[in-house]
Amino acid sequence: MPPKKKKRKAPGAKGGARKKKAAARARAKPKARARPPAAGEGEGAEEAWGTTEAGAELAGRVRPDAEVLRGVERLGASMRAVGAPERKGLADVRLPCACREVVDSGRADVMDAIVELAYGVARSILAGEGYGLRVPSRTSQNQLYVPELDRLVLRDAASLRKFGNRNETRKVVVMTKVLELVHQLCAKDITATKRDVFYSDVKLFRKQEESDHALEDVACMLGFTRCSLHVVASEKGLVVGRVRYREAGDLIDCTRMGIGGKAIPSNVSKCEGFESDAKFILLVEKDAAFQRLSEDRFYNRFPCIIVTGKGQPDVATRQFLRKMKEALNVPVLGLVDSDPYGLKILSVYMSGSKNMSFDSSNLTTPDIKWLGVRPSDLDRFHLPAQCRLAMTDKDIATGKKLLEEDFIKQNPAWVAELELMLAKREKAEIQALSSFGFQYLTEVYLPLKLQECDWI
Numbered sequence: 001m002p003p004k005k006k007k008r009k010a011p012g013a014k015g016g017a018r019k020k021k022a023a024a025r026a027r028a029k030p031k032a033r034a035r036p037p038a039a040g041e042g043e044g045a046e047e048a049w050g051t052t053e054a055g056a057e058l059a060g061r062v063r064p065d066a067e068v069l070r071g072v073e074r075l076g077a078s079m080r081a082v083g084a085p086e087r088k089g090l091a092d093v094r095l096p097c098a099c100r101e102v103v104d105s106g107r108a109d110v111m112d113a114i115v116e117l118a119y120g121v122a123r124s125i126l127a128g129e130g131y132g133l134r135v136p137s138r139t140s141q142n143q144l145y146v147p148e149l150d151r152l153v154l155r156d157a158a159s160l161r162k163f164g165n166r167n168e169t170r171k172v173v174v175m176t177k178v179l180e181l182v183h184q185l186c187a188k189d190i191t192a193t194k195r196d197v198f199y200s201d202v203k204l205f206r207k208q209e210e211s212d213h214a215l216e217d218v219a220c221m222l223g224f225t226r227c228s229l230h231v232v233a234s235e236k237g238l239v240v241g242r243v244r245y246r247e248a249g250d251l252i253d254c255t256r257m258g259i260g261g262k263a264i265p266s267n268v269s270k271c272e273g274f275e276s277d278a279k280f281i282l283l284v285e286k287d288a289a290f291q292r293l294s295e296d297r298f299y300n301r302f303p304c305i306i307v308t309g310k311g312q313p314d315v316a317t318r319q320f321l322r323k324m325k326e327a328l329n330v331p332v333l334g335l336v337d338s339d340p341y342g343l344k345i346l347s348v349y350m351s352g353s354k355n356m357s358f359d360s361s362n363l364t365t366p367d368i369k370w371l372g373v374r375p376s377d378l379d380r381f382h383l384p385a386q387c388r389l390a391m392t393d394k395d396i397a398t399g400k401k402l403l404e405e406d407f408i409k410q411n412p413a414w415v416a417e418l419e420l421m422l423a424k425r426e427k428a429e430i431q432a433l434s435s436f437g438f439q440y441l442t443e444v445y446l447p448l449k450l451q452e453c454d455w456i
Helices: 011-026 043-057 070-082 109-127 169-188 194-200 208-222 287-295 315-328 340-351 356-363 375-378 394-402 412-423 430-436 438-451
Strands: 133-135 143-146 151-155 158-160 237-243 244-247 250-253 271-275 281-286 304-308 332-334 369-372
Touching: 043 438, 070 281, 070 438, 109 133, 109 169, 109 208, 133 169, 133 208, 151 304, 151 340, 151 356, 158 169, 169 208, 194 208, 208 356, 237 287, 271 315, 281 287, 281 315, 287 304, 287 430, 287 438, 315 340, 315 356, 340 394, 340 412, 356 369, 369 412, 369 438, 375 412, 394 412
Parallel strands: 281 304, 281 332, 332 369
Antiparallel strands: 133 158, 143 151, 237 304, 244 250, 244 271
């Protein structure tokens, strides 16, 4: 009887059995736990691990949108219950000295004032007293903070600039040229930019700073706003969100302006008829944060209007914010960098700048709430060490100077935050929140701040 032949296994069968056994052993073996990155695996690696968990924990605390908005809705309701605040002027408060303020007026009034000034100069020359202009002094010593108005004003002090004085001759000539240009603009009822004024006589003005300064002196001397002189700055600020208004008769819908937003016009006097269902206005220091909020359509999720002056605000942005706040009577929340300059910019919107204190009644928006980024937020939101910056000597000097300002002292919570910043000597930009993710600002930080009514 012939021997039985052994059955041959198909090619690869043995290898396949080994792979199955290996897979079974792998399933039986417990999985290794994740671990924090070891020291030396990259700068700030250990801190990054900790902040990732912290960022997720804070994100888990954000409630539904309706609950997030309750606090700011209560704030808005309390404002509407009181009614729009009465607009006070210098005549409504008792001041220790006379102060100067400018007003909006028509071109006829401006031309009449320039002609009257020219007659006064002619009389002075005929009387043998020479050519001179009495110019208000806008030095820092003449600035006065008025708590009842919550803004800076300019003391009514002036000095005589004489053409016959060699040190003042050129200043008088520059101001005379600006007066001539303003009269021409008003007579023709046209508007020019500050840059146009400078290029009208480059050899005389030399630098635009000189023509700008002379223009402000002329506005203060005549007693009219710069816009009344028919001179404006180039467009700088942006607005986007849930607001509609008319600009020179054209309907502007800021929800349909794309992610770039609508440029705030140089001549804000042509903006009127504001309509909105926004719960608040979000005032943003920088364009980068504005673009993030606009691209994420933050204003649709949380009904609001977003405004930025792209850093140090121009006159038009400040005037636009005030006009919109007065028309809508909704809260204004400020989002700035956690450094002395962020707080300084916020105070310019709220209390005015020393350079334009004579026009503070038209440019300031009272009762702006500081939402963030505040010095206390750096630890509360576990901002990574590599995203914090050491304050420079100039930063520290600026912070200490701010602590001496009356408009800062009026708010003890602002003082406490500024003192914390100086004690820790740390600063951070709004963009530092991107260390948790590019949309952390819109998805976690701002919703949590609104939810907890964390503004001062």
